[in-house]
Amino acid sequence: MILQLRSLAVFSVAWFLLQIAWLAWAPTARAIPAFARRYETSCQTCHTVYPALTPFGDAFRRNGYRFPSGEDEDRSMDEPVPLGHEVHKDLFPNEVWPGTLPGKVPISVLITPQFVVARGGGADEHHGGSPAVEVDEESDEAYALNFRDTSFALMVGTPLGDHFSVFAKVEVNLEGEVALERPFIAISPLKDPAAFMIRVGAFEPTLYPFTLHRSYTGHELAYTTVVLGDNEWSPEPQQIGLELTGVVINRLGYSAGVVEGSGGPFNRDKDFYGRLEYKFGGMSLNGTEPTGYSRPWQEKSVVIGGSFYRGVGTLEDPNGGSEIQSDSFWRASGDVYSRLVNAIVTVGGFYQQNQRPIFADPESGNLASVLAQLDYIIWPWFMPTIRYEMFRQNLPDASGAVYSHRGFLGVNALLRANIALRLYVTGRIDDGNDAELEEVSLALSAAF
Numbered sequence: 395m396i397l398q399l400r401s402l403a404v405f406s407v408a409w410f411l412l413q414i415a416w417l418a419w420a421p422t423a424r425a426i427p428a429f430a431r432r433y434e435t436s437c438q439t440c441h442t443v444y445p446a447l448t449p450f451g452d453a454f455r456r457n458g459y460r461f462p463s464g465e466d467e468d469r470s471m472d473e474p475v476p477l478g479h480e481v482h483k484d485l486f487p488n489e490v491w492p493g494t495l496p497g498k499v500p501i502s503v504l505i506t507p508q509f510v511v512a513r514g515g516g517a518d519e520h521h522g523g524s525p526a527v528e529v530d531e532e533s534d535e536a537y538a539l540n541f542r543d544t545s546f547a548l549m550v551g552t553p554l555g556d557h558f559s560v561f562a563k564v565e566v567n568l569e570g571e572v573a574l575e576r577p578f579i580a581i582s583p584l585k586d587p588a589a590f591m592i593r594v595g596a597f598e599p600t601l602y603p604f605t606l607h608r609s610y611t612g613h614e615l616a617y618t619t620v621v622l623g624d625n626e627w628s629p630e631p632q633q634i635g636l637e638l639t640g641v642v643i644n645r646l647g648y649s650a651g652v653v654e655g656s657g658g659p660f661n662r663d664k665d666f667y668g669r670l671e672y673k674f675g676g677m678s679l680n681g682t683e684p685t686g687y688s689r690p691w692q693e694k695s696v697v698i699g700g701s702f703y704r705g706v707g708t709l710e711d712p713n714g715g716s717e718i719q720s721d722s723f724w725r726a727s728g729d730v731y732s733r734l735v736n737a738i739v740t741v742g743g744f745y746q747q748n749q750r751p752i753f754a755d756p757e758s759g760n761l762a763s764v765l766a767q768l769d770y771i772i773w774p775w776f777m778p779t780i781r782y783e784m785f786r787q788n789l790p791d792a793s794g795a796v797y798s799h800r801g802f803l804g805v806n807a808l809l810r811a812n813i814a815l816r817l818y819v820t821g822r823i824d825d826g827n828d829a830e831l832e833e834v835s836l837a838l839s840a841a842f
Contacts, residue, residue, distance in 0.1 A: 427502035427812065427841050428551055429459065434471040436811050437841070438690060443777055443806040443814050444841060446610045446769075448690045449733070453681025456641060458559040458580050458587045459551055462681025466553070473497040474555075493555050500552035504841045508543040512833035526620040526761055526785035527798040528824050543835075544568050557582050576607070576632050588680035590640040593651075596632045600639055600649035600669050601701040603731035604740055606630055610769055610779050610806050614820055617742065622761045623751030623789050625707040625721045627656050627665075635664070644678035647671045647699070655705050663706040663720075671699030676733060687735070691771055697731040709753045723748040738769040757790030775808035796825040814839045 430437055437444055440451030447455065453462045460466040478492030513535040547565040554560060562577035578595030582588075598605045606615040607630075618630040635653030642648065648670055655665040676695025677685040685693035702724065709719040727744035742765045751759040767781040783800040803819045816839065820832040 428498075428500040428549070429454075430812075431498050432472045432496065432500070432552070433461075433469055438774065438811060440690075442691045442771060442774075443610055443808055443816075444812075444839075445608045447608055449677040449685055449693050449695070450681060450690055453588070453677060453679065456588045456591075456639075456647075456680060458582045458591060459553050459561075460559070460587055462588065464586075495554070496552045500550055502549040502551070502841060504545075504547040504549060504839065506545050506547075506837055506839045507541075508545075508835055508837040510540045510543050510833055510835045511537055512540070513537055524616070524620060525787075526616075526622060526763070527787040527796045528827070537831075542568050557587075586680070588641045590638070593637040593639065594635075596634045597637060598630050599633045599651055599653060599667055599703075600637065601629055601667060601703060601727065602742060603671065603697055603699060603729055604742075604767075610777060610816075611781065611802060611804055611818065614802060614804075614818060616783050616785070616800055617744075617763060617765045620761075620763075620785060622723075622746060622748055622787065623721075623759055624709045624712060624753045625723065625748060625751045627705055627707045627723070629703070633665075641678075641680040644680055644682055645673045647673070647679050649701075655707060661706060661708060665703065665705035667701060667703040669699060669701035671697055673697045689774070691733075691774075692735050693733050694735060695733045698729075699731070700726070700728045702726050707748075709750075712753055719750060719753055721748055721750045723751070736771045738767075738771075740765065740767040740769075752789060752791050755790050759787075759789045761788070762786045777806045779804040779806065798825070799823045812841045 427437065429440065433439070438448075440448055440454050442448060450462075454460065457466075461469045474494035474497055476492060476494055478490060480492060482489040482492050545565050545567045547563055549561075549563045551561045552559065559580045559582070560578070561580070563575040565573045565575060574596075576595075576597050578593050578597045581592040581594070582590070583592075584590050598607055602618065604615075604618075606618060609615060615630075619628045621628050633651075633653035633656060635651060637649060637651035637653075639649040639651075640647070648668075650668040651666070653665050653667070655661040671679075673679050674696045676693035677683060685695075687693055703726075704724045705722075707721040707723065709721055711717050723746060725744050725746040727742060729740070729742035732739045744763050746761040748759045748761075750756060762785070764784045765781070767779065769777055769779045771777050779802070781800075781802040781804075783802075785798040785800075786795050787798070788795045800822045801820065805817045807815045809815055816835075816837045818833075818835045818837075821830060822832055823829045
């Protein structure tokens, strides 16, 4: 079995290298998702390998999907459709304040067929809900190749005039399951949209300098999605509520939010969080100061940040009973995100304390984690990634702390500006278990 698995892995790597050798040197097509169409520019203006962002791309996001420094109207190649006359602004409140619609339909399509080698042919979803440590959960199920992990997604993203912008994603898989991800409206009431923004709806809370939604590694990120005990809360894939976020003095970022929390029934108490971060060097967070380099992904910078989250989870009886239990918890984290020209180094850690994470058990528990990741841009179209994650879980129904170590190796290649090929290998070691290869996946992604 080990020999068969190695053969499959070697075949996947060989096929991957053959494809990029054959395709990468062909003339590059310009990507045409919604923002590329709006500004008639390549995806590489804002992305390295999408959905990961360049420094400018991050500033574009912080400005509510607008060009920084008030240049959006000059840079946009899209003639907006007026909703009302400008003179109505002077007649407000006796007339409706005029608005605009994008002249070009702000919809992008993402198609992602994926081949996965995993036990039983199917891998975990990595969308949240998986335990930090799985003790005595070894499986003797054989590895198998699965071609059915394919998805189709529609993404909507656009500014609506000077003070509003929207984003949403709808994804469908081959099983017919439909998921609505991060539908939110962003309100920028000030002249500088990056200075103060209100996000309302469902979104990824601004707790870390990274997110599974804008990562080279897709949803293969445990740091933001693991849960502790019977409490189903995790920061991602999304939270529902309201967030205040912005940038002051060009380089100090702040965020504060109140959200529903995740897992269990309606949360009457609501969850609260906040984050502060400061960027040294490189392009300023709001995009008003340049990187100092000619290539869009290059700069020398360090972002140092920290966040705090306080929540209350509602635990349901795992045996199907009608009783519920509250679990108050908090998580404190710190992180460093650094760009060193072609290298991106990320280091983070958090500590989480839960009052009652196991149903019908009055004892407390805690969870600690460390993450370290290196991305390196060898060529503008070719980027390998390596990541290590460690989790230490301490639950009242276990004898002391238990550990889980996760490893990730990935290669991302752009065959065209809007077509990406990704090869991922993941593995883990849990206390009491042998080292295990979780999955090998090969994905081809096209955005248009």
